[in-house]
Amino acid sequence: MKQALGTIAACAALLAYGAAHAATDGTAAAGGSRLDDVLARGTLRVCTTGDYRPYxxxxADGTFEGIDIDMAESLAHSLGVKAEYVKTSWPNLTADFVAKCDIAVGGVSTTLERQKHAFFTAPYMTDGKTPIVRCADAGKYQTIAQIDQPGTRVIVNPGGTNALFAKQHFTRxxxxxxxxxVTIFPQILDGRADVMVTDASETLLQQKLNPGLCSVHPDQPFQFGEKAYMVPRGDVVFQQYVDQWLHLTRATGEFQAISDKWLK
Structure with a gap:
């Protein structure tokens, strides 16, 4: 009898443990998936900052463009729904995503801090931080130590991984x-700043858009980084759908064609 009661108690504890952890799984715990919500709603709510070319x-006309905008349209088309965009900012990206969106796109770097509040899809690009400077100064700013000098004027946009990198590495x-x-790079070109450290992919585009600026060793960035899409935490069904769609766009060449459109 004691053994039977012990078994029942153990089973009850396991069930309670599972229920408690399921309750932290966001939309999945409610008995459905964001995938079902999107299909029923007829719209895919997309959070994006709109300030990060080429993503x-x-x-000025109130529309978005870029690699990840075309990809969001592709995802919405695969679902048979319409993409609906929610403009956000880097400081507010995670909070706005959790409150308002089904997916967040736009050159979002994977970080453990963001992972606390959202799931990431499989990464679609490997990237990393590298400097962009006036071309005449490219030899002066090859390393973090060369940049982190009292006479160097570093410029950074707020709220994202660029700001975090600057805070961690540039103390002098x-x-x-x-x-x-959007207008941060001309600040370097016009002599109001010397260096910005951002994702290598962004520096490669900005040196094309701003002749006189040069990306410094973009093929050897200061650190490892990846870009992926944010989806609701705990919703494995929706995550797997987006991952499969992403896999197919890469396998069929759709992703490469979209990237080439904006990068070349």
């Missing part, structure tokens, strides 16, 4: 937080 850019340089990631 996401907010145009003069670091300025500049609010607009």
């Amino acid at each position: 996401s850019y907010y145009r 340089a003069n670091v300025t937080v500049y609010p607009d990631n």
